[in-house]
Amino acid sequence: MTMNNLKIACTLILLASSILHVSCNRGPYASTNKSYKKQAKAFAKIIKQAPLNDSIATGSWVGTTNFNMRKPNFVIIHHTAQNSCDQTLKTFTLPRTQVSAHYVICKDGTIHHMLNDYLRAWHGGIAKWGNNTDINSSSIGIEIDNDGYETFTDQQLNSLITLLASLKKTYAIPTANFIGHADIAPTRKNDPNVNFPWKRLADSGYGLWWNDTTGVIVPQDFNNLQALRIIGYDIRDSAAVIQTFKRKYEQIDKSPVLTEEDRKILFTLYRKFE
Numbered sequence: 001m002t003m004n005n006l007k008i009a010c011t012l013i014l015l016a017s018s019i020l021h022v023s024c025n026r027g028p029y030a031s032t033n034k035s036y037k038k039q040a041k042a043f044a045k046i047i048k049q050a051p052l053n054d055s056i057a058t059g060s061w062v063g064t065t066n067f068n069m070r071k072p073n074f075v076i077i078h079h080t081a082q083n084s085c086d087q088t089l090k091t092f093t094l095p096r097t098q099v100s101a102h103y104v105i106c107k108d109g110t111i112h113h114m115l116n117d118y119l120r121a122w123h124g125g126i127a128k129w130g131n132n133t134d135i136n137s138s139s140i141g142i143e144i145d146n147d148g149y150e151t152f153t154d155q156q157l158n159s160l161i162t163l164l165a166s167l168k169k170t171y172a173i174p175t176a177n178f179i180g181h182a183d184i185a186p187t188r189k190n191d192p193n194v195n196f197p198w199k200r201l202a203d204s205g206y207g208l209w210w211n212d213t214t215g216v217i218v219p220q221d222f223n224n225l226q227a228l229r230i231i232g233y234d235i236r237d238s239a240a241v242i243q244t245f246k247r248k249y250e251q252i253d254k255s256p257v258l259t260e261e262d263r264k265i266l267f268t269l270y271r272k273f274e
């Protein structure tokens, strides 16, 4: 190697190490953050269009002066069924996975915000609640780091409740509309798992809970499945719905049959949805 070549080689090494240094400093999500921005810009371009080019060309464009962004009206709570927060962040930044959520809450209580609340995340999949068959369009998705069996940490629950308070207030989300993934997809999903403290959430104002059943007499003509339908469940698979209901409201994971005590619980809950 000549002296000149050595100089060139040294310069190249220095240059490479400085590039490496810069890319390390930008963090592991620099390129996916760039992709986020690019996609958001493409949507902004569509929103700015005038005259419109969305559904039907009528030949007459008159822009109204009175509007704002659509807002979420449901919150869907999930467990990640993965081994770590890092794994989930990676999953939600790989285009081929086609899944995402607005928020991910780690075991230490850290909340990662991954998507603007006004935009549509891909967390619900094929799902139904009442007559709503496009839950992703009207909801915020919150994923809690949990392998599917663990209990949830206090830090996670505290962060979750802080986040829910902010969402409920900002978007005026009804108390009944804080629900779980299993609620909207009972045949496919069981998250958040049986350890999730739905009562604690309901006591804080997120989701509805049943009343004390002492002395409650369920009317003879009370129809279990119709009550579950009125609450919001898709009752096409009755066994799956009953199991989901018992997991959520009684924290038990067993037979898909409603006992007389289960019926009392269902009855007091259903009356809040009438």
Ligand SMILES: [Zn+2]
Binding pocket: 077, 078, 079, 123, 181, 189, 191
């Ligand atoms: Zn889920």
